[in-house]
Each structure stands twice: as structure tokens, then as C-alpha cells.
Amino acid sequence: MEIVFGTGLSQAIEEIYAQMKKTVSFAGETVRETQSLYSQAEKLGEHFRSRRTSVVNMVNTCREKLISVNNILEFGQERKEYWTGVKERTEKFLVEAEKYLPIIDKVCAILSKECERLNELKASSARKTEEFISIAEVGVKGLLKVKDAVDCYARIPSLGEVK
Amino acid sequence: MAGGLTSGVDNIIRIKKGTDWKDGVSKSYDLWLEDIGYLAEQAETVFAETEASIKEIRSLPAAELEAEYDRLVRLYAEVGF
Numbered sequence: 574m575e576i577v578f579g580t581g582l583s584q585a586i587e588e589i590y591a592q593m594k595k596t597v598s599f600a601g602e603t604v605r606e607t608q609s610l611y612s613q614a615e616k617l618g619e620h621f622r623s624r625r626t627s628v629v630n631m632v633n634t635c636r637e638k639l640i641s642v643n644n645i646l647e648f649g650q651e652r653k654e655y656w657t658g659v660k661e662r663t664e665k666f667l668v669e670a671e672k673y674l675p676i677i678d679k680v681c682a683i684l685s686k687e688c689e690r691l692n693e694l695k696a697s698s699a700r701k702t703e704e705f706i707s708i709a710e711v712g713v714k715g716l717l718k719v720k721d722a723v724d725c726y727a728r729i730p731s732l733g734e735v736k
Numbered sequence: 737m738a739g740g741l742t743s744g745v746d747n748i749i750r751i752k753k754g755t756d757w758k759d760g761v762s763k764s765y766d767l768w769l770e771d772i773g774y775l776a777e778q779a780e781t782v783f784a785e786t787e788a789s790i791k792e793i794r795s796l797p798a799a800e801l802e803a804e805y806d807r808l809v810r811l812y813a814e815v816g817f
Contacts, residue, residue, distance in 0.1 A: 585755035596744025701779040712768040
């Protein structure tokens with residue numbers, strides 16, 4: 574009949590328990606952090622999509638107005654200088670906006686892809702961490718039972734010494 | 737954020753190694769350690785992928801785009817329709 578456990582087992586189990594508690598809490602924090610990062614990335618994507626919409630609206634307005642300005646310059650006689658200035662500034666805006674749109678399109682596409690990826694990762698990290706925590710809990714419960722037994726034997730030296 | 741789970745499990749393995757265990761108990765906890773070690777590695781892989789994704793997002797020229805947007809808004813206002 575062997576009931577003697579090795580030396581320092583009770584203390585080691587306490588240390589393992591403390592370490593596991595720390596690790597499980599870290600896992601929970603990491604999952605929360607992943608979720609928060611995903612929310613931030615999603616907000617950034619929304620922000621840039623709204624910037625893009627705003628620029629597209631300005632471009633559309635400018636294109637429409639440019640048609641009117643060209644008509645005024647072609648058929649009207651008054652304030653030619655003023656309308657020429659408007660035409661030049663409108664065209665300048667359109668040139669600059671057309672440089673900006675492909676860049677923001679690319680950024681929006683990257684953000685959209687990354688958000689999709691982060692969304693999958695968010696679910697996956699929550700699932701894997703939950704699994705980790707549940708397996709960890711089972712082991713820790715078992716360890717605490719072993720510790721109880723060890724402590725119990727330690728309190729009854731005559732039994733602990735039996736071999 | 738990656739590295740915390742596996743190093744936690746490594747610490748547990750280290751604590752366990754430094755202690756004498758009764759054989760049956762030791763074997764059962766070795767299996768448990770293998771299981772949580774495997775799960776920790778899997779979770780770490782996911783965390784590492786998350787970090788890579790965040791790095792990609794942080795490398796986007798967000799500040800430059802904002803400055804360019806402000807410039808376009810000024811140009812638009814200057815058109816003077």
C-alpha cells in the first residue's frame with residue numbers, strides 16, 4: 574500500500590494553481606483585447622468608407638456643376654473671368670480627388686479584408702480560449718483534490734508513513 | 737499579447753518537474769499538461785494571426801489620408817459655386 578506522495582507536492586500544487594489562475598485570466602484578457610481590436614478596426618473601416626462617400630459626393634457635384642459652368646462660358650457673356658476661375662478650381666479639385674479615390678479604395682479594401690479576418694479570429698480565439706479554460710479547470714479541480722488528500726495524510730503522520 | 741498562454745503552461749511543467757509525484761497521479765497530469773499545452777499553442781497561433789492583422793491595419797497611411805481629405809475639403813470650398 575503506497576500512499577506517500579513526493580516531497581513538496583502540496584506546495585507545488587498551490588503554485589500550479591496560482592500559475593493556472595494567472596494563465597486563465599491572461600487568456601480571458603487576450604480574448605477581450607482581440608474583440609476590442611476588432612471593434613477599433615471596424616470603426617476605422619466605417620470612418621474611411623464615410624470619407625470615400627463624402628469625396629465621391631463632392632466629385633459628382635463638381636462634375637454636374639462643371640457642365641453648367643461650361644455652358645455659361647460657351648453661351649453667356651457676363652462674368653467670364655469669374656466663371657473661368659470657377660472652372661479652373663473645379664477641374665483642379667477633380668484632378669486631386671481622382672488621385673485620392675484609388676488610394677482610399679485600396680485602404681478600404683484592405684480594412685474590409687482585415688476586419689473579416691479579425692472577425693473570424695475573434696470567434697476562433699474565444700472558442701479556443703474557452704476550450705483551454707474548461708480543460709484547465711478540470712485539471713485544477715483534480716489537483717486540488719490531490720492537494721486535499723496530501724494535506725489530509727500530512728495531518729495524520731501515522732497513515733502518511735505507512736508503506 | 738501572444739506568448740502568455742504557452743509560457744504559463746511551461747511554468748506549470750517546470751513546477752511539476754521539480755516535485756516528486758506518485759506515478760499514477762503524475763501520468764494523469766502529464767496527459768492534462770499535454771492537452772492544455774496543445775490548446776495553448778493553438779490559441780497562441782490565433783493570437784499571433786490577430787497581431788499580424790493589427791500590424792497590417794496600423795501600417796495603413798491613415799494620418800496621410802486624413803490630411804489629404806482635409807485638403808480636398810478646402811479645395812472644394814475654394815471652388816466657389
